[in-house]
Amino acid sequence: MTDATYEIESIASENPHAGWIKLTMGLGGVVFLLMMIFGLIMRAGQGGIIDLDPVIFYQLLTAHGAGMVGSAALSGAAILWYFVARHVTLSIKIYIIFLGLFLAGVVFILGSIFIGGYGGAWTFLFPLPAISGGAWEAGAAVAFCVGYLLIGVGFLLYYLEMAYNISKSFGGLFGGLGWKFIVNGDSKTAPPPTIIAASSVIVFNSIGIVFGAIVLGASIINLLIPSFAVNALLAKNAIYFFGHVFINATIYMAVTAVYELIPEYTGKPWKTTRLFAIAWAAVVVFVQIVYFHHLLQDVNMPAWALATGQIISYASGVPLIAVTVFSTALYIKGSGMKWDLATKLLVLGVGGWGIGVIPAMIDGMVSVNKLMHNTQWVPGHFHTYLLLGEVAMAFGFAAWLGRDKSSQDQSGLDRFAFQAYLAGGFGFVLMFFWSGASSIPRRWAVHYDEWQLQSQIATVFAAVVILATTLFVLRYVEIHFDERNTPMVHLETDEIVGIEVLSSGEKQLFIILGEALLQEERPVVFISDEPELSLHVSWQAALFEHIRSLNGSCQIISATHSPDIVGSFQDRVIKIEQCIRDVH
Amino acid sequence: MQTTILIVSLILMAVVGVAYARAVYATDGPPAGPGANKARSALLWGMIVFGVILSVGTLREGVYDVAGPAPMVVNVSGGQWWWEVDTYEIPLGQEVEFRVTTEDVSHGMGIYTPGMTLVAQVQAMPGYTNKLVHTFDAPGTYQILCMEFCGIAHHDMVNEFNVLEAAE
Ligand code: HEM
Ligand SMILES: [Cu+2]
Numbered sequence: 116m117t118d119a120t121y122e123i124e125s126i127a128s129e130n131p132h133a134g135w136i137k138l139t140m141g142l143g144g145v146v147f148l149l150m151m152i153f154g155l156i157m158r159a160g161q162g163g164i165i166d167l168d169p170v171i172f173y174q175l176l177t178a179h180g181a182g183m184v185g186s187a188a189l190s191g192a193a194i195l196w197y198f199v200a201r202h203v204t205l206s207i208k209i210y211i212i213f214l215g216l217f218l219a220g221v222v223f224i225l226g227s228i229f230i231g232g233y234g235g236a237w238t239f240l241f242p243l244p245a246i247s248g249g250a251w252e253a254g255a256a257v258a259f260c261v262g263y264l265l266i267g268v269g270f271l272l273y274y275l276e277m278a279y280n281i282s283k284s285f286g287g288l289f290g291g292l293g294w295k296f297i298v299n300g301d302s303k304t305a306p307p308p309t310i311i312a313a314s315s316v317i318v319f320n321s322i323g324i325v326f327g328a329i330v331l332g333a334s335i336i337n338l339l340i341p342s343f344a345v346n347a348l349l350a351k352n353a354i355y356f357f358g359h360v361f362i363n364a365t366i367y368m369a370v371t372a373v374y375e376l377i378p379e380y381t382g383k384p385w386k387t388t389r390l391f392a393i394a395w396a397a398v399v400v401f402v403q404i405v406y407f408h409h410l411l412q413d414v415n416m417p418a419w420a421l422a423t424g425q426i427i428s429y430a431s432g433v434p435l436i437a438v439t440v441f442s443t444a445l446y447i448k449g450s451g452m453k454w455d456l457a458t459k460l461l462v463l464g465v466g467g468w469g470i471g472v473i474p475a476m477i478d479g480m481v482s483v484n485k486l487m488h489n490t491q492w493v494p495g496h497f498h499t500y501l502l503l504g505e506v507a508m509a510f511g512f513a514a515w516l517g518r519d520k521s522s523q524d525q526s527g528l529d530r531f532a533f534q535a536y537l538a539g540g541f542g543f544v545l546m547f548f549w550s551g552a553s554s555i556p557r558r559w560a561v562h563y564d565e566w567q568l569q570s571q572i573a574t575v576f577a578a579v580v581i582l583a584t585t586l587f588v589l590r591y592v593e594i595h596f597d598e599r600n601t602p603m604v605h606l607e608t609d610e611i612v613g614i615e616v617l618s619s620g621e622k623q624l625f626i627i628l629g630e631a632l633l634q635e636e637r638p639v640v641f642i643s644d645e646p647e648l649s650l651h652v653s654w655q656a657a658l659f660e661h662i663r664s665l666n667g668s669c670q671i672i673s674a675t676h677s678p679d680i681v682g683s684f685q686d687r688v689i690k691i692e693q694c695i696r697d698v699h
Numbered sequence: 700m701q702t703t704i705l706i707v708s709l710i711l712m713a714v715v716g717v718a719y720a721r722a723v724y725a726t727d728g729p730p731a732g733p734g735a736n737k738a739r740s741a742l743l744w745g746m747i748v749f750g751v752i753l754s755v756g757t758l759r760e761g762v763y764d765v766a767g768p769a770p771m772v773v774n775v776s777g778g779q780w781w782w783e784v785d786t787y788e789i790p791l792g793q794e795v796e797f798r799v800t801t802e803d804v805s806h807g808m809g810i811y812t813p814g815m816t817l818v819a820q821v822q823a824m825p826g827y828t829n830k831l832v833h834t835f836d837a838p839g840t841y842q843i844l845c846m847e848f849c850g851i852a853h854h855d856m857v858n859e860f861n862v863l864e865a866a867e
Contacts (some may be wrong), residue, residue, distance in 0.1 A: 170851050187742045236848050242825060248779040248850045338739065347805065347825045412807065412822045412846075414763055414829050421762040422754075436715060437743040444722035445739070449730030466719045474708045479761050480753075483704055486817055489846040490808055552705035554817035556809065556846055559854040565815065600724045 132200050132207050133516075139193035139214060140273040140513045141188045144588045151584060155577045162560045162570030170250065173234035180237030181224055181259075184362055185266065187501060189217060190509035191368030192273060195316065197512075198309045198375045199277055203284045209276040216269030223262030231255025236558070238358055239263075241330070241350035245338050253338040260331045260338070267324045267331070274317045281314055288314055293392035305387040308374040315399045316367050317492070321359030322403065326353045328438050348415060350516040352406075359406035366468055366500065367398065369508040373443065376515050380458055381450040391442070394434035400430045408479040412488050421481060428479025432472045440469035456587075457518055460511030463537065467503025471496050474548065488559070491569075492551025500545045502580070507536070510587045517594035532586035539579030546573035556578060614693035618651040627658070631665040638668040647677040656678045701816065764832040770796040775843070777823045778802040779850055782843050782858035791838050792863050797831040799823045806856065807846025813839035820846050835862040 117174045130136070139523040153175045160167030196210055199650055227233040233255040244256035283293040285306050291314035296305045306314075330353035374385045407424030410416050429604045443465045452458060474496040478487045487493070514529075555562065562570060604612050604625075614625060628648065641662065647655045656679045659671055673680070680690055708855040722731075771793050774785040778801060789795055799808050801823040810833065821831035835841070838861075845856035 169854065173851055173853075180702075234851060238848075240848070241803055243848075243850065246803050246850075248852070250851045299756075348827065351805070351824070411762075412820055412829075413824060414821060414831070415824070415827050418762050422758050424753050425762075426750075426757065429753065433743065433746045433750065437739065437746055440715065440719055441739050441742060444719050445731045445735050448722045448725050449728050450726055452726045454726070460732070462723050466716060466723075469719065470712045470716050473711045477704060477708050477711075480757060482757060486701055487704065487818055488820060490817065548705060548708065550700040554701065554811065554815060556844060558848040561854045563815070 128161055130169040130197055130200060132197060132205070132210060135207060135210055135214065136197045137543060139189060140509070140516065141591060143190040143193065143509060144513060144584075144591055146182060146186045147190075147509075148581070148584050148588050150179050150186065150575070151581050152459045153179040153182070154572065155581060156440075158577055159574045160560065160572050161567070162574050163562070163564070163567045164571060168308065169560035170232075170234065171234070173250075174228050174232065176558060176560075177234050178228050181228075181263075183501070184237060184365070185217075185221065185224075187365035187369075187505045187509070188266075188270075188448055190512075191365040191505065192270070194372045194512050195309075195368040196273070196277075196510065199281070199313050199548055201375070202307055202310055203277075205276060205280055205282040208297075209272055211442055211592055213273040216265045216272075220264075220266035220269070223258050223265065227255045227258035229263065231258055233259045238354055239331075239334060240354060241334055241336065241345055241541050244334055245341060256412055257335055257338050260335050263327060264331050267328050270324055271321060273456070274321050278317045278321075281300060281310055281317075285310060285314075288318065290552050292318070292396065293387060294396060296387070297389060297392045300389060302387075305392070308385050308387050308391065309371045311387060311392060311395050312367060312371050312374070315395050315516070316364050319399050320364040323357045323364070327357030327361065330354055330357065337505055348589045349411065351410065351413070355406045355409040356403070359409065360402055362497070362501075363402050366505045366508075367402075369464070369505050369686045370439070370468075371513070372508050372512040372515070373465055375459065376454065376461060377443075377447070380452045381447070383446070383450060385446070391440060393439040397434045401427050401434075404447070405431050405547075408484070411479075411481055411484040412596055425479050425481050429476050432476045435472050436469050440465060444481055453519065455514070455526070456533060457511050457515035458513060459533050460507045460536075462531075464504050464506075464508030464511060467540075468500045468505070470500075471500030471544075474499070481521040483696065486554075487551055489556055490491050490551040491547045492555045495544055495551050497545030498547060502544065503537075503540045507540075510536075510584075513587070513591050517591055519570045528586060529590070532583045532590075535579050536583035536587075539576045539581075540582060542576035543573055543580055546570070546576065568660065616684055618649070620654070624654065624658075628661060628665060631662045631669065634666045634669065636666055636668050639666070639670075641669050641671040641673075643678075645675055646673055647680045652679055658682070659684060708712070743792065764828075765867070766796045766830075766832045767794055770794045770832065771799050775799045775808055775823075776802060777806040777845070777849075777856070780852035780856040782808070782845075782856060783858055784858060787860045789835060789860060789862050790834055791862055794832065794834045796834070797821070799829045799831060800827070801825055804849050805847045806849050809844045809846040810839065811842040811844055813841065815842070822847060831841065838862050838864050 119423070156165070156167065157172060157179065158176050159165045160172055192213070196205065199205060231254060232251040234250055235247065235256060239256070239260065245253060247256070278288060282288050285291040286295065290304070291310050292308055293306050293311040330350055333350065336343045337345060337361065378385050404423055405427040405643065407416070407420045408428045411421055411424055443462070448464065474492065477483055478492060546569045550566070553569065555566045555569070604617065606612065606616055614622065617625060646658065650658065655677055658680060659682055662671060664668065738744050771789065773789065773795055775797050776783050777799070797808065799821055804825065806823040807820055808823055808831065810818050812818055816827060819831055819833045821829045840861055843858045843860070845853055849856065
């Protein structure tokens with residue numbers, strides 16, 4: 116089929132794990148949407164637009180926090196798995212176990228909140244789960260912790276499988292991290308960007324999850340045996356270490372979509388440079404010691420820890436802004452990259468991430484933190500790098516998965532959805548910053564009258580974000596789950612069309628050649644009557660050769676009126692006229 | 700102070716955002732020239748140097764506010780969902796050392812001015828006494844709001860005290 120105008124594309128047959136990844140992204144998208152609606156309800160409650168019972172508010176807050184962090188982690192994990200599988204062999208069984216444990220965890224968490232009434236926030240700060248003031252029983256809090264543990268175990272299995280296979284192919288984890296390459300500078304030993312990202316996340320997030328599991332275990336024991344007490348400051352350190360690392364890992368996993376997909380649009384590889392590898396090495400270190408900035412108001416912490424919190428908060432922004440954001444801009448400028456929903460969202464994701472870290476760096480300063488800690492400034496910065504960062508990357512990846520079908524008729528809607536997401540998202544986070552600067556505390560179910568304007572405007576922006584997200588999700592669900600695997604035709608003009616627009620001759624070719632392709636070289640006999648019907652003469656001449664080039668083990672028997680169709684096989688023709696004459 | 704923080708943050712975010720957006724929009728323009736790598740190094744080193752100066756400048760005097768020789772001690776204790784303060788009248792201009800404890804879960808003591816601006820805060824943690832040093836420079840009724848989520852009535856956990864001009 117070398118000179119053929121058409122290329123038969125069975126949708127995304129590229130990646131062996133594509134089916135599971137698509138399912139995961141679909142689930143993640145729906146949960147993101149649902150959790151956004153929870154967020155909208157909370158913001159509307161804070162704005163006094165609706166009358167929201169505080170008990171429900173704190174349950175929604177707990178569900179929204181855990182659900183969003185969970186969906187970000189799930190979508191990040193799906194993206195990372197998909198792209199790591201391009202470089203090393205991974206066992207899909209492990210992925211399925213991971214997904215199963217994850218969903219089991221979700222069942223426990225949702226049950227604990229909406230059946231058990233647990234409303235102790237996603238951070239389960241010791242000893243709040245055990246001392247609810249009558250709002251929930253210990254059992255509900257235990258169920259919540261067990262849900263987290265199931266998800267954590269799934270992630271550890273996931274990372275173990277990845278670590279093992281990366282180590283095998285890239286000379287140990289240090290090879291995969293690119294640390295060997297940093298030392299020897301030999302570009303032949305440079306692992307691809309995705310492998311560096313994967314190895315880094317494996318290292319820090321596994322450590323984070325282990326600490327999380329320890330403090331979860333301790334919390335469970337405390338819930339069951341209240342006399343078993345834990346040091347509250349120690350528990351807080353462990354929780355924030357785990358929480359900070361885990362939420363950051365979601366973005367570091369998702370960014371591999373940028374490394375892998377943007378080059379498909381520009382034709383330029385995303386190269387591993389030494390600077391790139393060093394920036395990732397810095398991330399591995401910084402992400403583990405930066406969590407001290409969550410404890411700047413805990414004056415019993417040693418001074419060095421608080422100073423570290425401030426210094427590393429700043430330092431964490433340096434590789435992100437000066438390397439990731441700057442290099443992405445350099446790479447895309449003048450690349451001729453085509454903009455579609457996928458590229459727009461991926462590029463937004465890097466920008467939102469880079470912009471969102473700035474108010475975090477500022478809040479990491481001890482003097483600022485005294486005024487901004489636990490105000491809505493904090494949801495301001497993390498919504499910026501999650502909503503406009505991780506989530507944008509996730510929907511960008513999802514849009515890319517469905518790219519075949521979207522190019523023509525949906526582009527207007529895509530454009531609208533993107534603009535709404537962008538405008539709604541920025542407006543929404545801006546209101547949090549304004550709220551933070553107005554000293555409005557975070558996690559308050561009821562806001563005083565003079566605080567409500569910000570929440571009211573934010574509610575409108577949130578509704579716009581939700582509208583845009585609904586469009587992303589509908590588009591995705593429609594593409595992947597409504598239709599069977601319909602084949603698509605990729606025209607020379609880069610357009611992608613359904614087969615129904617083909618002429619009858621083209622359809623016939625599609626069927627014949629498609630059939631030959633699907634035989635996968637099995638020995639078959641191909642019998643046809645007048646296969647030349649509605650075919651152009653040039654195609655008639657080449658048809659049999661093409662069939663045989665797709666399946667060399669086939670025998671073709673055909674009745675025809677066209678002398679052209681046999682092409683170069685003239686010596687194999689049996690002329691019926693001759694046969695009849697011979698009989699007589 | 701909060702307004703300054705907001706404006707500085709928004710400006711920095713806008714600068715990074717606009718520079719990034721301009722570069723990525725120019726997909727059809729000329730690619731980045733050879734000067735771009737230099738610019739990246741300059742940005743990298745610029746941020747590092749600025750960070751060192753900023754860190755030394757702001758951390759030189761330590762991370763905690765330490766009380767002078769004669770602070771007024773105010774004991775604050777928190778619980779689900781109340782604050783108890785042992786002095787409800789604080790003289791203006793007097794250095795105060797709040798000693799904050801909790802009887803149950805973690806709370807956060809945030810001090811709000813009569814105009815509802817947060818001026819200082821510290822955590823209250825089971826098993827610890829956390830000190831917060833502050834000198835009030837305006838009279839009026841100040842509020843204590845809870846800054847650390849502590850359960851279903853977290854937003855009701857408020858109290859107040861007065862800062863009084865010294866009677867001559
Ligand atoms: C339309 C979109 C969204 C809306 C309306 C929304 C709304 C909210 C609101 C009102 C809060 C509580 C703020 C407060 O403490 O007073 C919140 C907290 C939070 N949101 Fe969102 N959010 C949205 C998207 C997201 C996304 C995309 C993520 C992450 C992927 C996210 C993660 C979180 C987290 C982790 C918290 C903290 C929960 C806690 O304090 O325990 N949100 N959100
Ligand atoms: Cu509280």
